[in-house]
Every structure is written in structure tokens, then in C-alpha cells.
Amino acid sequence: xxxxxxxxxxxxxxxxxxxxxxxxxxxxxxxxxxxxxxxxxxxxxxxxxxxxxxxxxxxxxxxxxxxxxxxxxxxxxxxxxxxxxxxxxxxxxxxxxxxxxxxxxxxxxxxxxxxxxxxxxxxxxxxxxxxxxxxxxxxxxxxxxxxxxxxxxxxxxxxxxxxxxxxxxxxxxxxxxxxxxxxxxxxxxxxxxxxxxxxxxxxxxxxxxxxxxxxxxxxxxxxxxxxxxxxxxxxxxxxxxxxxxxxxxxxxxxxxxxxxxxxxxxxxxxxxxxxxxxxxxxxxxxxxxxxxxxxxxxxxxxxxxxxxxxxxxxxxxxxxxxxxxxxxxxxxxxxxxxxxxxxxxxxxxxxxxxxxxxxxxxxxxxxxxxxxxxxxxxxxxxxxxxxxxxxxxxxxxx
Numbered sequence: 569x570x571x572x573x574x575x576x577x578x579x580x581x582x583x584x585x586x587x588x589x590x591x592x593x594x595x596x597x598x599x600x601x602x603x604x605x606x607x608x609x610x611x612x613x614x615x616x617x618x619x620x621x622x623x624x625x626x627x628x629x630x631x632x633x634x635x636x637x638x639x640x641x642x643x644x645x646x647x648x649x650x651x652x653x654x655x656x657x658x659x660x661x662x663x664x665x666x667x668x669x670x671x672x673x674x675x676x677x678x679x680x681x682x683x684x685x686x687x688x689x690x691x692x693x694x695x696x697x698x699x700x701x702x703x704x705x706x707x708x709x710x711x712x713x714x715x716x717x718x719x720x721x722x723x724x725x726x727x728x729x730x731x732x733x734x735x736x737x738x739x740x741x742x743x744x745x746x747x748x749x750x751x752x753x754x755x756x757x758x759x760x761x762x763x764x765x766x767x768x769x770x771x772x773x774x775x776x777x778x779x780x781x782x783x784x785x786x787x788x789x790x791x792x793x794x795x796x797x798x799x800x801x802x803x804x805x806x807x808x809x810x811x812x813x814x815x816x817x818x819x820x821x822x823x824x825x826x827x828x829x830x831x832x833x834x835x836x837x838x839x840x841x842x843x844x845x846x847x848x849x850x851x852x853x854x855x856x857x858x859x860x861x862x863x864x865x866x867x868x869x870x871x872x873x874x875x876x877x878x879x880x881x882x883x884x885x886x887x888x889x890x891x892x893x894x895x896x897x898x899x900x901x902x903x904x905x906x907x908x909x910x911x912x913x914x915x916x917x918x919x920x921x922x923x924x925x926x927x928x929x930x931x932x933x934x935x936x937x938x939x940x941x942x943x944x945x946x947x948x949x950x951x952x953x954x955x956x957x958x959x960x961x962x963x964x965x966x
Contacts, residue, residue: 577681578607583632585624586617594635595819598835601639602783602875604855607679608644609672616650622666635822647672686746688712689772690721691857693803694765698752705736705752706761708804711856713769715753716744722773723759724766724847730757764805766847774847774857780840781880788864788871792830798871799863800842808843839880851875892932896943
């Protein structure tokens with residue numbers, strides 16, 4: 569599913585009106601959201617089994633919208649259907665006079681799914697170097713952007729710059745090519761370019777690092793083993809990688825929880841350290857250079873698909889970093905203003921006026937001290953440090 573969805577801009581998700589919303593449906597919606605699907609069509613199916621009840625449909629609509637509200641879909645549309653009877657699939661049905669939207673087919677014919685990848689910065693991973701006695705060309709599929717004869721490009725990792733001399737495709741020579749065309753290009757200068765290199769816009773370079781933060785969907789029945797190395801395939805290059813788990817998503821509550829492992833179908837946030845420098849964009853910015861897969865080197869099986877969030881600390885630095893102190897304080901406590909001023913000076917103290925467990929966990933894990941104003945009693949298990957310890961840590965007297 570993840571592989572197919574990574575190349576799509578619209579997804580159709582079926583819910584069974586006779587069974588309620590299942591955890592698997594929430595998991596699928598979360599995967600679709602992570603993969604950057606822009607439009608989601610939710611079909612409340614088998615509505616004939618509940619008498620085409622508007623109340624049932626609206627209940628599904630409210631519950632599912634609330635469950636996936638934090639996911640970044642541009643649009644979410646709901647359709648009351650009976651797939652076996654064709655209700656609201658091709659034509660609107662008189663069985664649902666209370667539904668004023670279009671039939672599914674009409675919606676699919678009118679929705680705009682143009683991604684405009686050619687408007688993004690150039691990213692051309694080199695798949696093959698073609699050599700003859702008088703020709704040297706570099707072949708690959710344009711991941712994003714456009715390329716024209718005379719354009720300045722930078723070759724990564726060498727950081728050498730050159731200009732495009734010619735562009736050849738299946739249809740012959742071109743003046744210009746855009747994503748996702750497959751092309752062979754030649755350059756004006758004799759520089760070393762190999763498979764796995766990346767040609768990019770000289771004015772808009774990607775991130776360059778061995779350490780990155782990402783979200784992954786785990787495919788394998790064998791759990792992720794943080795102590796072992798996997799192979800990370802990114803664009804056209806493969807490198808060894810070590811994985812550290814930061815959290816796993818609870819699809820029932822749609823919140824991140826601490827975890828020591830990832831199992832089949834788990835969705836987790838991880839920190840990755842690669843053996844070689846890789847060049848990437850965030851997945852939200854560029855799917856072509858923001859995605860990767862993990863491969864088990866022992867079996868050669870693909871065990872996970874990943875979406876890059878951005879650069880991260882190295883695993884060694886993260887292991888040496890202590891979690892921040894988390895305390896609660898009353899809104900009228902005179903120490904509050906002192907702590908706020910200290911936080912502005914030291915840049916390592918965050919003040920939260922409303923309790924948010926995910927924010928507290930993320931800030932604390934990043935080494936930030938967290939001051940929660942008047943935290944509720946039911947979360948005192950998380951407020952695990954004393955005010956005196958925090959004052960001592962930032963070198964203030966109580």
C-alpha cells in the first residue's frame with residue numbers, strides 16, 4: 569500500500585457502515601497522510617445494511633474527521649455508498665436524498681491532482697553512465713524541476729558545477745525537459761559523474777548530512793533491531809544505516825508513544841545515521857529526494873519505507889544528551905517570572921500554558937527544560953522533577 573500511495577495524490581478509503589471505524593482504517597489514513605496524499609475520498613460503504621441512515625453516515629463523518637484531523641490532507645470528502653448496488657458510485661442515488669454532494673465518479677473526474685513537480689528545484693539522480701569512444705552521457709529520471717540546455721547544475725557529492733550541453737530522450741534531442749521525464753544529458757566540462765550522484769539546481773542545494781530524522785512504516789514480521797545495521801536506498805544510491813527509535817504512533821489515540829521497537833505495520837519516528845553522506849530534501853518539500861526504503865542485508869527484503877523530516881543530531885550526540893527537566897508551577901507563583909527571564913537568557917527553557925503531552929515529550933527528549941503552568945493532576949506521573957532541581961540546573965536560587 570505504501571509503495572503505491574507514494575506515487576499518488578488522491579486515495580479512496582472504505583469504511584464499513586455495519587462494523588464501525590476499525591483501527592486498520594485509521595492506520596491506513598495515517599500512512600496516506602504521511603505519504604503526502606493531498607486528497608482523501610472516504611466511502612462509508614454498505615450503507616444499504618443500515619437502511620441508508622443519514623444518522624449513521626454523519627456519525628462516521630464526525631468520528632473519522634476527528635480521528636484524522638491532525639493529518640495534513642488538503643481535502644477530505646465523504647460519500648454514502650453501497651458498492652455492491654452502485655449507490656452513489658457512478659450516479660447520485662435517490663436512496664440518499666439527504667446527501668447533496670456528487671457521485672464518486674463525478675468527484676474523481678473533476679478533482680485537480682496536478683502536483684506541479686516541474687516548479688520545484690531540479691533534482692536528477694544519475695541512474696546510469698553511458699560511454700562510447702566519443703560520447704559520455706548521464707541517464708536518469710528527473711525527480712523534480714526542469715532542465716534546459718545551458719542551465720548551470722551542481723554535481724553532488726563533488727560540488728563541481730557545469731552547464732548542460734545536450735538533452736536526449738526516447739523522442740530525440742530536446743531543448744528542455746521536466747519532471748518526471750527520463751533523459752540522458754551531456755555536460756560541457758569533463759568532470760567525474762557516477763551512478764548515485766545527484767544533479768541539482770546550483771542556486772538551490774539540498775541538505776547534506778549523515779544524520780536525519782524520519783518517519784517510517786515497518787513492513788517486516790521481524791521487529792526492527794536498533795543494534796543492527798540496515799541498508800538505506802535513497803534515490804539511486806545505497807548505504808549502510810543505523811536506526812534509533814524515538815517514538816511509535818498509537819493509531820487509536822493518534823498520539824506518539826515511547827517505544828523500544830517497531831513491529832509489523834507500526835508507524836514510527838526514528839533517527840538515522842548513514843555510513844555515507846546523503847543529499848536530501850524533506851519529504852513534504854520533495855518526494856523524490858525525501859523518501860527512502862530500508863533493506864535487510866541478510867535477506868535482501870524491503871523492511872520499511874521512510875519519509876525524511878530533516879537533518880538530526882548524530883546518534884552519539886543524542887545518546888549523550890540528557891532529557892530536559894519537566895516541572896509544573898502555579899500561574900501565581902512568584903518564581904514563574906524569574907524562570908521565564910532565565911529561559912530567554914539560556915534558550916533552553918520552554919514555558920507551556922496548556923498541557924500537551926506530545927509537546928512535553930518532544931521538548932524534553934531534545935534536552936529542553938519544560939515548565940508547565942498549572943498542569944492537571946492526572947498527568948503528575950510525567951511531572952517527575954522538583955522545582956528545586958530545575959532552579960539548580962539553570963543556576964538560580966529558589
